[in-house]
Amino acid sequence: MSTITLAKALNDGLRASMEGDAKVVVMGEDVGKLGGVFRVTDGLQKDFGEDRVIDTPLSESGIIGTAVGLAMRGYRPVCEIQFDGFVYPAYDQIVSQVAKLHFRSGGRLPMPIVIRIPFGGGIGAVEHHSESPEAQFAHTAGLKVVACSNAADAYWMIQQAIACDDPVVFLEPKRRYWEKANLDREAAPAPLLSSKVVRDGTDVTVLAYGPMVKTCLESAIAAAEGGTSIEVIDLRTLSPLDLEPVYASVRRTGRVVVVHEAVVNLGIGAEVAARITEQCFYALEAPVLRVGGFDTPYPPSRIEEEYLPDLDRVLDAVDRSLAY
């Protein structure tokens, strides 16, 4: 058992995967000599060499295209997209090749590629550095999309994603990189594609993933002082969704709020709301409410705190749900 930051947990997880499988290669902008702008790949090039930890040119399309070729030849590339907003040049490679090759080749060419994307806002960065594009990937069949929210999950999920034979878009909550948590390296991890109840409650079920999990946990603490008991579920996997624990929770509470930084319109919350309505209709005491970013491009960082869902926005939604 040790206390570790989320960034360091990812670093340890990557190291463990590279030690365990010589076919694992890490590639991306500044991942080698610099160790990544968030230091997630810090020290890996020194220990595994320039052939396995590759500093690429500034071309996201090239990074993913190269990874597709490596995967065809049996490698397990782990690509870092430096920031969420940089992924779009690679979007065609991801959607047209990474997601489809296994299917197109009749199962002969698996694509065990991990695409790591630090995502979300809250670090006061400039344009293109704070986006939440998860729905665009979750909407693409053939990709798995997961998001870690804490150091312990990050350590296990990155290794499980690398071990997965399907392509995985791996979302890292960049503003939580320095949050610390206890990590038990001996414990058996939860399956990669599973959601998890992270706080028990009885009045309202709040669903979140990535950076919003901590926000929701803080909301639950604040709500408990006011006598409202919030159950928080970390979705962890966005495609496929693992909603059985969610349904079980909703059948007890009758009220749900889905929270993400991404804009509400056509976000993950919309799909979650639809499925809950289908599966738990007679248990719903209130409509499924969504809390998310406003339907605008991500704003300049000076006003990002007005844009990002926070504890108050979450609790306002909880109040609205309870008012029905």
Next chain:
Amino acid sequence: MTLKEFKLPDVGEGLTEAEIVGWRVKPGDTVRVNDIVVEIETAKSLVELPCPYAGTVADLLVAEGETVLVGTPIIAVAPEGADVPSPQPAAEAGADVPSPQPAAEAGVDEAAAALAAQPSAPDDVAGDGVVEAGLIGGAAPGGRTSVLVGYGPRTTEAKRRPRKGAAAPDGGPLTPSPEGPAGRVLAKPPVRKLAKDLGVDLLAVTPSGLGGVITRSDVEALAGAPSPRAGTPPGTSAAPVRPGGETRIPVKGVRKMTAEAMVRSAFTAPHVTEWLTLDVTRMVELVERLKADREFADVRVSPLLVVAKAVCLAVRRTPELNATWDESAQEIVVKHGVNLGIAAATPRGLVVPNIVGADAMGLHDLAAALGELVGIARDGRTQPAQMAGGTFTITNVGVFGVDAGTPILNPGETGILALGSVSRRPWVVDGPDGEQVVPRWVTTLALSFDHRVVDGAQGSRFLADVGRLLSDPATAMLY
């Protein structure tokens, strides 16, 4: 500053009080003339009130749920251009907004507070990932963490901003809009499930929730005994059920109106009720034939329609049934047209809107008028004017599966006809081989009349006429 006060008006003949059901505006809102500002429930109906003034809402003078007398000021509006006191002290709003760049001292306090509240705050990064202050992952001014790109993430606290009033956050509705789809009732899914399980027709339930929403206890009240449910979802409003307990329901709105009207009628007009059980097979055949008729494809044809027509016809022979007793003038006032009232069980209780000039209508127009009237009533949108001026009433208790009843007159009217359920019953008929018992469509009519106005002779003739028209609709040719 001169505030204009809007006094509760009388929205229907001589109403004296109304309940404020819901405000549509709050202090500080700008209103224009004729903007809907409030919804009130009078003894007869839900009514939306338009504002007669333009300006800014200064104050709501009556709380939701309160019942006030007509003439009571309910809202104060500051005319355009006048100063309005802010509903919230300005200082409160500004106090908790974090300054983007706090003064050095404040920044230190904030960071210290964050440290105290958050054992895992990033400032104490150590252990596996040792980072020095000023480096990536280290502490930065304003409770932030140093990053390569950007100002760095800020520490947050599990503390909520002070609430500002009870207004719906994010502009979302605190209560659902009372306007459901036509003919539908408002109820949450679990309440619908409960009603289904208990065999309760939601259309027959009187809603007690805000905005006309049917609650769990409304359904349980109608189902008789509240069902003891294992595992009632938490946060629901179902009252705990104790053996021998009781539920106290405030008498207001439609319930209060109905109670007053029934007491007035029952203890003023001496009621006589007459019964007639008859074979209505031919009427049922007529209904089936009309249903298949293309001219009637756009309207609803039911036994009630034929009964309504029969009443209009029978009144021609016995107009005294379409009359009123004028106590002060000591006169019987026989009306020349039939304003035919139809008693309707609605989500808001019993209402009796009427079809003006029903006797002058052809069957198709009557069917259309009947359909519209019932639809509006079930939506709870019947307006007071539609319930005034009735001259005769039909109550179709048969839809509840009962044989008939002794109806109480709508106050001011002389006759009311109850229609029982139309069902298959054994009936003696003359056949080619003499009398035999065969299954026929049979119903029971019950007519109550005001014995001050008419005697048994007229009442009986009227009821017999209606009966003959139903058992042999062809006799309508005789009128």
